[in-house]
Amino acid sequence: MRRIHCLLMLCFLPLTLENQAQMSPTSGTHRSTVADPRVEMSLRDGWRFKLGPESATELQAEPDATWTTVSVPHTWNRVGYYKDAPASHSNTAQNVVTTQGVGWYKLVFTPPANVSGMESFLQFDAASRIATVWLNGTLLGMHRGGFSRFRLDSTAALKPGHENTLTVKVDNTKPALGSSTADVLPLTGDFFVYGGLYRLVNLIFTRKMHIDLMDHGSSGVYAKTTSATPASAKVQVRVRVRNDSEQSGALVLRTLLVDAQGKVAAQQVQSVTVGPANVVERTADIAVPHPHFWQGVEDPYLYRLVVELSNKSSKLVDRVSLPFGIRQVRFDAQNGLFLNGKHVAVHGVGYHQDREGKGWASEPEDVAADEAMMREMGVTGIRLTHYQHGQPIHDLADRDGLVLWDEIPLVSQWTQGESLQPTAELRENARQQLQELIAQDFNHPSVITWSIGNEIDFGNSIPAFVGNKTGAVPDPLPLLKELNQLAHELDPGRPTTLATCCEGIRYAPDTVVPITASVTDLAGANRYFGWYYGKPSDLGSHLDTLHRTRPAQPTAVTEYGAGGAISLHSDNALGGPESRNRPQAEEYESYIHEQNWSTMRSKPYLWGTFIWNSFDFGSTTRSEGNAQDINTKGIVTFDHKYRKDPYFFYKANWTTTPTVHINSSLYIERAYRMAEVRVYSNAPMTSLKVNGKLVGVLANCPDRICVWNGIVLSPGANNLIASGSFPKGDVDDKVQWRLSDAAAKETYIDCGALVAGASPEKHFGSDTFFEGGTAQVITGPGGGFRAPAPASIAGTRSPEVAATYRTGTFTYRVPVDDGPHSVVLTFVEPSLHPGDRIFDVFANGQKVLTNLDVAAAAGGALTAYQQHFVVNARDGMVTLEFRPTKGDAIVSAIEVQ
The missing domain is CATH 2.60.120 (Jelly Rolls)
Known part of the structure; x- marks a missing residue:
């Protein structure tokens, strides 16, 4: 194998207090004055990859020519494609790869000689879904779960200054009875589980005494606001200090909160003694006079929390620095969400982490582009579905004031075959993934709730992608109650929640579903009236019934929407059959969103609403609309480029940004000479011109929907211009529709x-x-x-x-x-x-x-x-x-x- 030496990224990041504050996600560069005690080495480039075989012994016989060179993030899967206009898409029927199984990664690298004597930890931001790791032939460990960060102690196996060989086996086998992944969540779901090292890999070096890096992938620091008034706030910071040496050590622990100007807002100093090969916890309670609150999108102010360990000679031993927002969240069952006493309207979307051409192996800049597109639409909250998402989206949400719903991958199924109880191994895996989620995301002010599951209340109305059960249906309540209790033990300060599908929905006369919403503090309802069942007008009474059933429980609508294809169009959104198999016209997707939002905006007891989904995403359970293996409910396409019409509906309703958008812009070749023109506009006055002639002017259109009926098109090209009159000037949108001579007659x-x-x-x-x-x-x-x-x-x-x-x-x-x-x-x-x-x-x-x-x-x-x-x-x-x-x-x- 060709020798590949990774470049060492010596992150000597010395910080004055001013510089520490400047390292917030909203800031620019910083300067260095003192060496940081930690060294981080990126293991990004030069990996070799091979799909299969199952065992390491079989792998030894594989010639080098069968391996390919890759960089991480990496996945071997490519899932989902649109059936029309293949030349305009990176995914096609010919290049998709839906293989689930074992993939192997191998990297030869040389760490610097001067890290000899330091502790070293391999950090994987995610590996899907089971990872087994060897360094220089020594088994370091295994991690079961495809979404959380994990670290392995590599100190004993590492050879500083010499070539090292890192080997990783990654297994994303589809779970089934007897399979390697039978007890690793998720067991199923309406989304594809990609395989690979799809997030970053790093090697971290520390002193023997350090802030704990072996605590479920966490920072080793847990901070929370315990009280907050305009005059004063109290922040409690719990720190885990680890001693990997064979001798006891005495240190000074300094905890600081630094404001955005680099000034110390509060601090506490205490001593700490740690025995050999031991971990101790210390808590600092710091008071912040006249705090500047993290106030969501209105004012996402961030301090920087700095935790330092020093020895008797005041030499820095370790440091952790992270953004921190002072805020308190309250959920009111009648009036919604309050942040620091102020009501916040949570206009949310669901978010999956894959995209066409990259799968789950997206870069931080891809996530940033997604988040910016959501904010442009007026999003104030994101449901991170249906698993733990990475650090980038959490950091962005902190920076920009979005509130987050974090979730573990307990989705639809928790037993295999005809078993009525989850295995002990599956229960433990669910507990592990919940503990990792909370440990790793604890400090983010954006995270407001922990979700312990999604749609595990199907009862006997089990969907096809879950599979058929011939006997009794498993009861999800014991597992849910166990996870709910664990979440409260790990974080008493945040409420728990889950998303339900089926309470109050009659899929068939004999439908019986368990009531799971009452297990958690908050309730989330995934409801698809007008798509999978019923009519959009049924949503309001259904939500009112849920609210009356549990009037003291805050509730959100956590999924709603419809499939939509930008190549499929309708002349009348009400013209088709009310069936889940309806063709997925973009106009019908718009209609469903218009109707649903009109209902939900009048329900003050809803603490949030979350569109399903922000982007189309991969799902091999689906073949519908214009797509294969894609869930088309996104309001942006799978390549994350084309905003479908509903996107602009919400932008007109959720923002004050001047917005004017003519619907059906891609329905170019018209079937009828008579057309309806539908425009989303938040302008005080909106006008329409067709072929240069003013058709009419509408004022303050209801729900930001301006409609002109009976517009007569001429044979040939028809140029339509909608113009919104705003205080700072007009905003136009233009489309061209064509009418054939035959269609005119x-x-x-x-x-x-x-x-x-x-x-x-x-x-x-x-x-x-x-x-x-x-x-x-x-x-x-x-x-x-x-x-x-x-x-x-x-x-x-x-x-x-x-x-x-x-x-x-x-x-x-x-x-x-x-x-x-x-x-x-x-x-x-x-x-x-x-x-x-x-x-x-x-x-x-x-x-x-x-x-x-x-x-x-x-x-x-x-x-x-x-x-x-x-x-x-x-x-x-x-x-x-x-x-x-x-x-x-x-x-x-x-x-x-």
């Missing part, structure tokens, strides 16, 4: 379709111009999170068009020019027998079809049947009425030429 309606089906001869639009009736679809096998197979329908060259239909008693008012028009109606009987469905059709008040029995006329079900007639349009309209005499009327397509 002919109207082809795919009845019952949210997104029009493909036809080899005609350009159909989705269902619109209707009044009454319901949309339905004939589908083949399918379900869950996968699009159903197309239906088999005889007698048509356009089965996608024929498969959808409107049924009931309904009317279409089709805008056309006055004069004679040829009308073609397509019918398909889904399932009824002759004589079960009979109806009449009227055109402009005249009966044109009498006692139509589609099953009889077509010769049976699932066979297309057409009727033709001519009607004279008057007052710019062809009106078609469908009136049943037995059963419901039905129509699959309307053509007006």
